[in-house]
Amino acid sequence: MDVPAPVARFIEYLRIKTVQPTPDYAGCREYLRGQALELGLGFQAHEYVAGKPVVVLTWEGTEPGLASIVLNSHTDVVPVFEEFWTHPPFEAARVATADGGDYQIIARGAQDMKIVGHCYLEAIRAMQQRGERVRRTVHAVFVPDEEIGGHDGMALFVESPEFAALNAGFALDEGIASTGDALRVFYGERAPCWAKFVAHGRTGHGSQFIEDTAAEKLVPIVDRLMAFRREQLAEFRTPNADGSAKALGDVTSINLTLLHSGVQQNVVPESATAGFDIRMTPTTDYRAFRRWLGDLAAEHGAELEIVQFWDDSTTTPTDATNPFWPAFEAAVAAQGIAIEREIFPAATDSRYLRRAGIPALGVTPLRNTPILLHDHNEYVLQSDVLAGIEFYARIVAAVANVPG
Numbered sequence: 001m002d003v004p005a006p007v008a009r010f011i012e013y014l015r016i017k018t019v020q021p022t023p024d025y026a027g028c029r030e031y032l033r034g035q036a037l038e039l040g041l042g043f044q045a046h047e048y049v050a051g052k053p054v055v056v057l058t059w060e061g062t063e064p065g066l067a068s069i070v071l072n073s074h075t076d077v078v079p080v081f082e083e084f085w086t087h088p089p090f091e092a093a094r095v096a097t098a099d100g101g102d103y104q105i106i107a108r109g110a111q112d113m114k115i116v117g118h119c120y121l122e123a124i125r126a127m128q129q130r131g132e133r134v135r136r137t138v139h140a141v142f143v144p145d146e147e148i149g150g151h152d153g154m155a156l157f158v159e160s161p162e163f164a165a166l167n168a169g170f171a172l173d174e175g176i177a178s179t180g181d182a183l184r185v186f187y188g189e190r191a192p193c194w195a196k197f198v199a200h201g202r203t204g205h206g207s208q209f210i211e212d213t214a215a216e217k218l219v220p221i222v223d224r225l226m227a228f229r230r231e232q233l234a235e236f237r238t239p240n241a242d243g244s245a246k247a248l249g250d251v252t253s254i255n256l257t258l259l260h261s262g263v264q265q266n267v268v269p270e271s272a273t274a275g276f277d278i279r280m281t282p283t284t285d286y287r288a289f290r291r292w293l294g295d296l297a298a299e300h301g302a303e304l305e306i307v308q309f310w311d312d313s314t315t316t317p318t319d320a321t322n323p324f325w326p327a328f329e330a331a332v333a334a335q336g337i338a339i340e341r342e343i344f345p346a347a348t349d350s351r352y353l354r355r356a357g358i359p360a361l362g363v364t365p366l367r368n369t370p371i372l373l374h375d376h377n378e379y380v381l382q383s384d385v386l387a388g389i390e391f392y393a394r395i396v397a398a399v400a401n402v403p404g
């Protein structure tokens, strides 16, 4: 069977190796330039850090004076363990499903989040083919480096005069696939806190009772944070008052992700390090939490190094105070899709948009789909790519026609 043209273009996009830590951003920018040309869209590429382009494709609305709609996606993807893949991750193989009724498109970035960026452009294409226009100008924004924190991408872009010139009023960004029927819609995020504790102490022969060692200082800190982890896990497992299950975004998670110490088994190490990936739920008092970590380090004679810390808890209103919400909600409902509102468990570039005052919703139009972002054999179904295009055509029509 012939490959539908929108799927062929998706495969082309997936084949660009925008994989961290050395993404082919130039190849990606040129692909997007080609798309802009085909679709008659405005094209801008800005490098706030050399070699890391922020690309903006613009479809002008009939009332360009109104605040615009930003359709954001990141172009980078995370590394792969190639030996665990059934097909090469940057070949974007199109493989018939067992029942023969569909195809899997297997590639790194298929879910996270090239399907989203691709569907934005294809939705514009479909709307253009139907002769549709919308009131508000629509900008499809393609940013680098989200997967490593967005510091050289969206963080700089939102501060730039070029971003201000977009006059953004509302944004869409990535979500996560849903294993159920409902569409997961993210209106806020947990705040990342990457804390590293370093302890120093006396060394000596491993056969002796050496006092005041690095490990003795570090272990009680690890114990205390692991106790906090158990508390939060118990909280997570406790159903809400209405009997519904808690979402990960409703609690603070913590994992011990780095442990470094030791040189030889019979030498007491001079230093020991423990690093934690903590994701604070938006109701946390971020400053108090940070102080608690500092106090814990001081109490046990260790040093605290904060590697990442986000301290903004802005969420996007999901009620009529945000005029784009009812339009979005109705356009989803009109497609017979139920919505589950959630706090995003990890961090995306939406946090920079929200902090800059732009209401943003995180959505990935994949339902009844295994969650494979950052996993081996990431794939999407061809039918979901085609459905995703129509999904965005209707969402964009709704939010970009919200009157001024």
Ligand SMILES: CSCC[C@H](NC=O)C(=O)O
Residues within 6 Å of the ligand: 146, 147, 148, 149, 150, 192, 308, 346, 347, 348
């Ligand atoms: C704290 S910056 C890291 C951002 C990263 N985003 C996607 O996975 C994350 O770990 O959530």
Ligand SMILES: [Zn+2]
Residues within 6 Å of the ligand: 074, 112, 113, 146, 174
């Ligand atoms: Zn992503």
Ligand SMILES: [Zn+2]
Residues within 6 Å of the ligand: 078, 112, 147, 373, 374
């Ligand atoms: Zn990711």
